[in-house]
Amino acid sequence: MLTIERAIVDQIVAHARADHPDEACGVVAGAAGSDRPTRFIPMANAERSPTFYRFDSMEQFKVWREMDDRDEEPVVIYHSHTATEAYPSRTDISYASEPNAHYVLVSTRDDDETEFRSYRIVAGKVDEEQVRVVEAYEPDSVD
Amino acid sequence: MAIEVRIPTILRNYTDGAKAVEGGGATLDELIADLETRHPGLRDRLVDEKGLRRFVNVYLNDEDVRFLGGLGTKVSDGDTVTVLPAVAGG
Numbered sequence: 001m002l003t004i005e006r007a008i009v010d011q012i013v014a015h016a017r018a019d020h021p022d023e024a025c026g027v028v029a030g031a032a033g034s035d036r037p038t039r040f041i042p043m044a045n046a047e048r049s050p051t052f053y054r055f056d057s058m059e060q061f062k063v064w065r066e067m068d069d070r071d072e073e074p075v076v077i078y079h080s081h082t083a084t085e086a087y088p089s090r091t092d093i094s095y096a097s098e099p100n101a102h103y104v105l106v107s108t109r110d111d112d113e114t115e116f117r118s119y120r121i122v123a124g125k126v127d128e129e130q131v132r133v134v135e136a137y138e139p140d141s142v143d
Numbered sequence: 144m145a146i147e148v149r150i151p152t153i154l155r156n157y158t159d160g161a162k163a164v165e166g167g168g169a170t171l172d173e174l175i176a177d178l179e180t181r182h183p184g185l186r187d188r189l190v191d192e193k194g195l196r197r198f199v200n201v202y203l204n205d206e207d208v209r210f211l212g213g214l215g216t217k218v219s220d221g222d223t224v225t226v227l228p229a230v231a232g233g
């Protein structure tokens with residue numbers, strides 16, 4: 001299950017709407033091992049395409065290094081589909097390379113309604129998971 | 144001194160879980176061949192018959208090696224090589 005704050009969902013949807021009809025993409029980083037997405041990072045789609053996305057390699061390097069320095073990981077990797085449903089495409093499945101990430105798919109094909117769904121994609125296998133939207137995360141529990 | 148190679152999560156099954164390994168060589172190609180001797184299988188995930196795999200990004204220090212010399216990029220002791228899987232899809 002993906003638990004995510006409403007404000008971050010709104011930012012992802014706004015990014016997808018802004019880049020429509022091209023696909024939008026990005027990351028939500030969070031503390032390593034926390035499974036809690038906290039830092040919204042919209043990325044450029046180097047392909048600028050309505051049917052394909054790819055992070056710009058230098059931007060990815062910079063963002064991945066920043067996450068490393070802050071002891072974060074990509075908790076969510078999101079992108080939009082602009083003419084089809086929010087379900088991973090064959091290319092999404094074959095290039096999925098972060099086994100610990102929640103892959104969020106947003107569909108902007110409908111003007112009024114935005115589909116927002118989440119998946120685990122590991123070794124070519126797709127598992128849809130429940131998305132729980134919260135107003136704010138619970139305070140950190142003390143270990 | 145050696146060349147540090149930072150390994151992404153998805154390839155750490157080739158490095159016993161290590162986030163970074165060390166190797167040597169005069170070019171990226173030689174470095175990858177050297178890593179292969181201790182981490183068998185890794186080379187095939189980085190390189191195909193045409194060169195670096197299209198959906199693998201390799202950086203020498205702060206530069207994408209695609210903009211340097213690909214597999215022929217010169218490397219030397221003290222350099223850091225970072226491997227990141229491209230984030231892409233349709």
